[in-house]
Amino acid sequence: MKPPSQIKAPLSGGGTTTSTINDVARLAGVSIKTVSRVINKEPNVREETRQKVQEAATLLHYRPNLLARSLAGSRSFLIGLFYDNPVPHYIDAMQRGVIRRAREDNHHLLIEPQDSHSPDLERSISSLLATVRLDGVILTPPLCDMAVVLHAIETAGVPYVRVSPFLNPGRSPSVRIDDVTAAYEMTLHLIAQGHRDIGFILGHPEHGASHLRYEGFVKALRENNLEPRAEWVKQGFFSYESGIDAARSLFAAGAPRPTAIFSSNDYMAFGLMAYAQQIGVRIPEDISVVGFDDVPGAILVWPHVTTIRQPVEEMAYAATDLLLNRATEDENGKPIETTRSLPFGLIVRESARQV
C-alpha cells in the first residue's frame, strides 16, 4: 500500500521528495495525461484546464523528471560533445556555445573527451551511445574526420553535426569558417606589406584545417606570381614546441631567411617568436610573424600577434542549432547537406609589418 503522496516539505536533515506528475494530476483533479499535455505545451487542452494544471504544478514546484521522460519518450534532452583537443580555450568556447543554445531548449550537455589515438575508440563510442541515449552529438577535429567515429555514431542512429570537418563534407551537417579564404586573406595582407619571401609552418596533418590553410596560402602566392619555397615550408603539429622546432630549422645558420612567416596557428607562432628572441632575431623588425586562431595568449606575448579570429563559440552555437532544429534530416531520415560558414576576422596587431 503506497501512502498518498501529498504536498511535500523538505525533510529536515536533507533530502526532499520531489513531486511527480501524479501529484500534480491529483491536485488539479485531472489525469496525468492532461498534465503531460500542459507541460509539453501540446494543443487540445481547454484553457481552464490548462490553468488549473499550471497552478497545481507551480504550487508543488513540479519539474518533470528528465530520466523518466527520456525513457518513455523519444528524446533525452542530452547533447554530447566529443573532442580530443589540447587547447583549453577552444574547448571552453565550444562548450559555452553549445550550452547557450542547448539551454534554450532545456537540454543539457554531457562532455565526452576521447583519445583519438585509442585503438578502442570505435568501441568506446558505440558503448557510450548504447549506454546513454543522446539527442545528438557535436564533433570537433580531429574526431570529426575519423571514419570509425562517424561509423559508430551513424550505426547508433544518433544525429550529429560536425565542426570544421575536412573529409566527406556532405556526410553530415556542419559548421565551419572558410579556412582557405582566411589564410588567403592573411597572405594577401603580408604581400600588401611588401613581403615576397614568405615562410609557412604547417599545422597538424591530422587536422583538416592544416591543409586548407596551406591551400589558401599557396593560392594567394600564386595569384601574385609567387611560389612557396620548400625550404621555407616546415611541418608543425600545432604545439608551442613544434613552433620552436620549425623556427630552429627555418633560422639555421647560413640559410637564407624569409621576411615573413605565416604560422598555421598561434601557439606555433609563440614558439617561433620565443626561439627568435633567443637567437637575437627581432620581430617584427627582422621578420614578420602571423598566426591563426587568436587565442588569448596572442595579446600576452610581445609583440602582439597578427592573426585570424575564429568565432568558435558562435560555431558551437550554430552547430547545436542545426542539431536541435533537426534541419539535419530529409523526409527519409537521411542527413541533408547543411553547412553553415561563419565569418572570420583578420586581426592586425604588431607582429607583422611593412618590409
Added chain:
Amino acid sequence: MKPPSQIKAPLSGGGTTTSTINDVARLAGVSIKTVSRVINKEPNVREETRQKVQEAATLLHYRPNLLARSLAGSRSFLIGLFYDNPVPHYIDAMQRGVIRRAREDNHHLLIEPQDSHSPDLERSISSLLATVRLDGVILTPPLCDMAVVLHAIETAGVPYVRVSPFLNPGRSPSVRIDDVTAAYEMTLHLIAQGHRDIGFILGHPEHGASHLRYEGFVKALRENNLEPRAEWVKQGFFSYESGIDAARSLFAAGAPRPTAIFSSNDYMAFGLMAYAQQIGVRIPEDISVVGFDDVPGAILVWPHVTTIRQPVEEMAYAATDLLLNRATEDENGKPIETTRSLPFGLIVRESARQV
C-alpha cells in the same frame, strides 16, 4: 502484441535497435533479475549461470540503459560540475580530473556553468536538481562559497564536494591546497632574494583564495619584522585588466616603488608586466614580479613568471573520489568533515630575482 525481439542487425539507413535486459535473459534462459545480478556484479549467482549470462550479453552487445537504471534505482551515474570561472585553463583541468575519476566508476559528467550574479541562481539550481537527478555535484569558487547555492543543493539532498572553499569549511567534504602556506612560501622566497619592500595585488574579493593568499603574505612579512604598506597593496579582480590598473597606481609618478610585487594570480601579473614594459620599467631588473596559479601563459610572457603551481586536475580527481566513495556521509547521512589538502609547487622562473 509485441514482436519477439531477437538478435538485431543494424537497420540499413541508420538506427539500430539496441538489445535490452530482456533479450539477454531470453538468450541465456534466465530471468531478467539474474541478468541484473550479473551485470551489477551482485553476489549469489552460480558461476555457470554467470558465464551463460555473460556470453549472451557479449553476443548481443548488451549495454545497460543508463536512463532506465537511474529511474528504477538510486543512482544516475551522472555527476554535475557547477562553476562560474572565466579561466578556461582552470575549467579544463577541473573537467579532466573529474572525468578521469568518474569514468573509473562508469559515471558521466554534466557541466553546468552558472552565473553567480544571477538573482535566479538558487531557483535555477533547485530546478536543475529536480529535473535531472545527479549522484553528486562538484562546486568550485566562487559558487562553493555562496549560501544560496549550498542551500539549494542541500535541500535537494544531493551530495556535494567543494573545491577550495573559504566559508564554512566543515559544511561539506572539500579539496584544496594550502593557499596561506603557498603565499607564505612565495613571500619567503622574495625575502630570501633580499626584497624588503614588497607590494601585493589582492585577488577578487568574492574568491576565498584572495584572502588566504594575502594572509600568507602578511604572515611571512611579519615573521621577518616587516609590515605590508597600504600604498603598495592594491585591489585587483584576478583579471589582466585589473593588473594593469594596479600597476598604474603602483607606478604612479613620484611615488616610491617596492622592489618586488606579489600578484595574487598570474593574469594580473601579466597585466602588470605589460604596463611596466610600456612605461619603461624593466622586469626583473627594476622590479621583481611573481604570480600564482601557473597558467599556461606564464611561460609565454617574457620574462617567464615565477609562480605557484596548483594541481587543479588532481584536486578535481580527489573531489570526485570523495563523492564516489561516499566517504562523505556518516551513519546519519550527515556530511562528515573531510578535507584533502594537496601539495602545491613553487615554480621559480625569471620574473623575480635577487635585489
Added chain:
DNA sequence: CTGAAAGCGCTTACAG
C-alpha cells in the same frame, strides 16, 4: 542461488 511482481515517472498510441 533464482525469479515473479511491482514500480520508478513519464510518453505513446488509442479510445471516447
Added chain:
DNA sequence: CTGAAAGCGCTTACAG
C-alpha cells in the same frame, strides 16, 4: 477536449 492502459528498461523488495 480528456483519460485508461500499456510500456520504456531497468531495480527494489520479497518469496522461495
